[in-house]
Amino acid sequence: MISMEQCDLLVVGAGPAGMAAATVAATLGVDTVLLDEQPGPGGQIYRSVTTTPVTNKRILGEDYWHGATLVEPLRQSGARYEPGATVWAVSQKTAADPSGFEVAYSVGGEARILQARQLLLATGAQERPVPVPGWTLPGVITAGAGQILLKSSGLVPSGRMVLAGCGPLLYLVAWQYLNAGARIDALLETTPSGRLAQAMPHAWGFLRSPYLAKGLRLMRAVKAGVRIARGVTALEARGDGQLDSVRYEAGGASHTLAADLLMLHQGVVPNVNLSRAMGMEHVWNERLDCWEPAVDAWGASSVPGAGIAGDGAGIAGALAAEHRGRLAALQVAHSLGRIDTARRDRGAAGPRQALARAVRGREFFDILYRAPKEFLRPAGDTIVCRCEEVTAGQVRETVKLGCTGPNQMKSFLRCGMGPCQGRFCGLTVSEIIADELGKHPREVGYYRLRFPTKPLTLGELASLPQTDESIGAVVRLKK
Amino acid sequence: MAGSVHSAEAIIIGGGLHGSSAALHLARAGISALVLEKNYVGRHASGVNAGGVRTLARHLAEIPLALASRDLWLRIGELVDDDCGFEQHGQVLVAENDADASNLRERLDLLASHGYVHEQWIGRDDLLALVPAFSPAVRGGVIAREDGAADPYRTTLAFRRKAASLGARFREGVRVGAIRREPGQWRLDTSAGVFNAPVIINCAGAWADRVAAQLGEPVPLQAIGPMMLVTLNMDHFLDPVVIGSGRPLSFKQRANGTVLIGGGRRAWVDRDAEWTELDFRALAEGARVACDLFPHMRGAIVNRGWAGIEARMPDDIPVVGPSVRHEGAFHAFGFSAHGFELGPIVGKIIADLVATGRSDMPVDAFRIDRFAGAPDSPDR
Numbered sequence: 001m002i003s004m005e006q007c008d009l010l011v012v013g014a015g016p017a018g019m020a021a022a023t024v025a026a027t028l029g030v031d032t033v034l035l036d037e038q039p040g041p042g043g044q045i046y047r048s049v050t051t052t053p054v055t056n057k058r059i060l061g062e063d064y065w066h067g068a069t070l071v072e073p074l075r076q077s078g079a080r081y082e083p084g085a086t087v088w089a090v091s092q093k094t095a096a097d098p099s100g101f102e103v104a105y106s107v108g109g110e111a112r113i114l115q116a117r118q119l120l121l122a123t124g125a126q127e128r129p130v131p132v133p134g135w136t137l138p139g140v141i142t143a144g145a146g147q148i149l150l151k152s153s154g155l156v157p158s159g160r161m162v163l164a165g166c167g168p169l170l171y172l173v174a175w176q177y178l179n180a181g182a183r184i185d186a187l188l189e190t191t192p193s194g195r196l197a198q199a200m201p202h203a204w205g206f207l208r209s210p211y212l213a214k215g216l217r218l219m220r221a222v223k224a225g226v227r228i229a230r231g232v233t234a235l236e237a238r239g240d241g242q243l244d245s246v247r248y249e250a251g252g253a254s255h256t257l258a259a260d261l262l263m264l265h266q267g268v269v270p271n272v273n274l275s276r277a278m279g280m281e282h283v284w285n286e287r288l289d290c291w292e293p294a295v296d297a298w299g300a301s302s303v304p305g306a307g308i309a310g311d312g313a314g315i316a317g318a319l320a321a322e323h324r325g326r327l328a329a330l331q332v333a334h335s336l337g338r339i340d341t342a343r344r345d346r347g348a349a350g351p352r353q354a355l356a357r358a359v360r361g362r363e364f365f366d367i368l369y370r371a372p373k374e375f376l377r378p379a380g381d382t383i384v385c386r387c388e389e390v391t392a393g394q395v396r397e398t399v400k401l402g403c404t405g406p407n408q409m410k411s412f413l414r415c416g417m418g419p420c421q422g423r424f425c426g427l428t429v430s431e432i433i434a435d436e437l438g439k440h441p442r443e444v445g446y447y448r449l450r451f452p453t454k455p456l457t458l459g460e461l462a463s464l465p466q467t468d469e470s471i472g473a474v475v476r477l478k479k
Numbered sequence: 480m481a482g483s484v485h486s487a488e489a490i491i492i493g494g495g496l497h498g499s500s501a502a503l504h505l506a507r508a509g510i511s512a513l514v515l516e517k518n519y520v521g522r523h524a525s526g527v528n529a530g531g532v533r534t535l536a537r538h539l540a541e542i543p544l545a546l547a548s549r550d551l552w553l554r555i556g557e558l559v560d561d562d563c564g565f566e567q568h569g570q571v572l573v574a575e576n577d578a579d580a581s582n583l584r585e586r587l588d589l590l591a592s593h594g595y596v597h598e599q600w601i602g603r604d605d606l607l608a609l610v611p612a613f614s615p616a617v618r619g620g621v622i623a624r625e626d627g628a629a630d631p632y633r634t635t636l637a638f639r640r641k642a643a644s645l646g647a648r649f650r651e652g653v654r655v656g657a658i659r660r661e662p663g664q665w666r667l668d669t670s671a672g673v674f675n676a677p678v679i680i681n682c683a684g685a686w687a688d689r690v691a692a693q694l695g696e697p698v699p700l701q702a703i704g705p706m707m708l709v710t711l712n713m714d715h716f717l718d719p720v721v722i723g724s725g726r727p728l729s730f731k732q733r734a735n736g737t738v739l740i741g742g743g744r745r746a747w748v749d750r751d752a753e754w755t756e757l758d759f760r761a762l763a764e765g766a767r768v769a770c771d772l773f774p775h776m777r778g779a780i781v782n783r784g785w786a787g788i789e790a791r792m793p794d795d796i797p798v799v800g801p802s803v804r805h806e807g808a809f810h811a812f813g814f815s816a817h818g819f820e821l822g823p824i825v826g827k828i829i830a831d832l833v834a835t836g837r838s839d840m841p842v843d844a845f846r847i848d849r850f851a852g853a854p855d856s857p858d859r
Contacts, residue, residue: 091758408519419711456780458769461708
């Protein structure tokens with residue numbers, strides 16, 4: 001029999017939620033392992049916070065550097081942190097001990113299995129795909145990808161740069177690039193004109209938001225340094241094999257801007273590939289037009305023993321993620337018998353208060369920056385599935401042929417079957433099917449996702465430890 | 480009394496390949512058929528199996544059906560107006576060592592004694608010439624040159640579409656509950672109301688034992704989920720389908736360059752929740768076999784994995800034929816992870832049985848009462 005590494009709690013993802021959760025759990029005596037894909041802690045929001053070459057703190061801003069304050073307590077906590085570890089499967093029913101989880105992951109091309117009594121996913125958010133004509137051209141990236149370049153390597157692109165879309169991250173990235181000395185030719189704001197009026201009833205929360213003062217300062221700085229076009233529609237990246245211009249409509253006229261780099265953004269959505277592959281229940285978030293796992297106030301999911309903290313459980317931002325991580329860890333420590341109910345609840349009081357403060361004003365943001373329908377439900381030749389190059393028009397045609405769901409669509413068109421495993425097309429395909437059928441995306445559903453949630457080599461898989469059961473679990477061919 | 484939309488001459492329970500094929504052949508015989516499918520057509524094993532059109536390595540009792548079905552596959556376009564992605568590159572049962580080779584030789588002798596010549600020995604050098612990517616350690620194998628592979632979901636849909644074009648009806652999202660015998664007909668209580676027909680056909684796959692039990696014909700059926708992996712596309716290196724003999728493996732490269740790796744290793748299955756959990760340690764065994772036979776596969780990128788839920792019988796051959804207790808009831812289920820190739824012929828057998836009371840294919844080995852007195856399956 002093989003010996004397997006074991007732990008009480010496995011946390012997946014070392015962003016704010018994962019770092020805070022691992023810290024709290026380990027401090028309370030829970031034997032905790034924290035696995036993370038990146039070479040260093042921080043997740044996407046605090047990416048490279050321990051290693052970034054951008055040492056001038058003014059450039060990335062104080063909110064970014066707050067991430068550094070989570071790292072030292074993690075190191076002190078006794079949690080076992082393993083960077084460069086990609087989780088690709090979780091099993092429970094086929095685990096040696098089905099009361100817990102077996103998590104398969106790879107480090108440096110070698111596969112390992114870890115046994116965990118409890119599991120906490122802190123896998124965060126991903127950017128919503130922005131399927132506009134030309135978005136697959138070289139030279140078109142997401143604002144988040146642009147931010148990664150800046151944080152991890154300090155790269156500031158030369159050439160003509162355009163940002164387009166909506167959402168707080170778009171302005172943040174613009175601000176950070178300006179701080180780093182970049183020139184931004186234009187920011188194309190796609191927020192429809194009536195949105196502010198719709199969001200106003202929620203302004204009271206926003207006015208008390210911790211983000212307000214900073215946000216206003218940041219937007220003022222961006223407005224001072226960048227030409228901003230408002231009410232942008234019909235956004236299009238153009239070029240022959242490489243981006244050379246951006247076309248859009250605004251103020252009743254069509255405009256074309258020369259561009260070498262276009263950064264797109266339409267907000268972020270929970271990264272649901274792991275939670276779906278585990279069979280967790282998901283609910284549709286009406287305000288944010290996305291799925292999120294159903295969780296209780298402690299982050300517990302519908303799968304017993306498995307929780308989710310941070311943006312992976314519903315978008316609420318980095319500060320909220322940190323507090324949700326702490327709450328989830330308290331609950332884990334409680335359910336493992338390390339602390340009693342009273343101590344859990346006492347410990348939770350602070351994070352709950354801080355969480356309430358952190359999410360104040362979210363409604364205002366969410367309504368103001370809700371992605372316009374034209375980005376959710378594209379048409380015509382716009383590519384929807386980048387991996388298999390399936391267009392919106394093909395998806396619409398296939399619905400007319402009688403295809404009624406995203407899983408049948410996979411079989412018809414292969415959309416969602418490439419290496420991104422639906423991350424770039426899942427929401428769009430469901431929205432388009434819903435559009436064609438006159439149904440709600442909730443009724444249409446989402447891709448069935450299965451492990452491996454991240455591609456791995458067959459050699460890596462073959463390197464998994466061998467057991468008698470694994471050898472025996474077969475249907476024999478007849479002689 | 481239910482109206483005509485809720486009745487037909489024959490109601491088929493289950494819209495997989497076999498249900499769709501039965502509908503097609505019934506429609507061709509002028510019998511009105513209605514398929515009731517609880518999810519959507521091709522949802523489980525029919526849509527996601529390995530797509531092997533294989534006469535190779537079959538149980539003796541299945542060989543006549545498999546050969547007759549392959550004749551239908553060779554002109555599948557005439558049957559369903561679609562080529563179903565069928566490609567005829569042969570299938571190879573490979574010997575990894577001397578023990579495998581001697582087992583395969585024994586099998587060939589047995590087949591010869593029954594007069595079957597569709598499987599032939601292929602020596603090591605010829606095998607390496609046919610598939611240069613093989614590890615030089617292989618010892619030869621058995622080849623069925625006329626075998627091939629097709630696209631399972633496309634095939635199932637093609638049968639459905641052709642059947643529908645001939646008048647068969649398909650109702651998806653309709654779950655069959657209680658089945659009762661009434662004078663001259665069956666009454667089916669479903670999630671979409673009551674349906675009636677003088678004939679019912681049980682093509683309910685992994686759930687077929689529940690139908691059979693209601694007819695007083697309990698069977699020891701086990702719901703299984705054979706696991707599959709697929710890689711990202713690779714440069715072309717393989718034409719025939721390769722299957723393992725000593726160690727299980729099913730291995731093929733599709734026209735788009737992706738490589739499909741299966742072989743019967745099973746997922747954990749909850750057939751009520753219609754959920755499977757892949758067993759990665761068992762898949763690792765398959766990965767080891769694939770890497771041993773094809774050393775260059777170590778670097779292949781595994782992109783997705785899945786398992787389709789289907790029925791397995793204790794003797795690994797299906798139940799095909801009439802109910803032994805009731806007039807107007809027929810079964811076609813329990814294909815035990817190798818039913819895809821049989822789809823075209825089994826639908827015809829069932830249609831013949833319904834229309835004429837007999838089939839010219841030997842189906843006695845597949846009688847439903849062969850399990851009478853057998854202990855209950857672990858899955859009940």
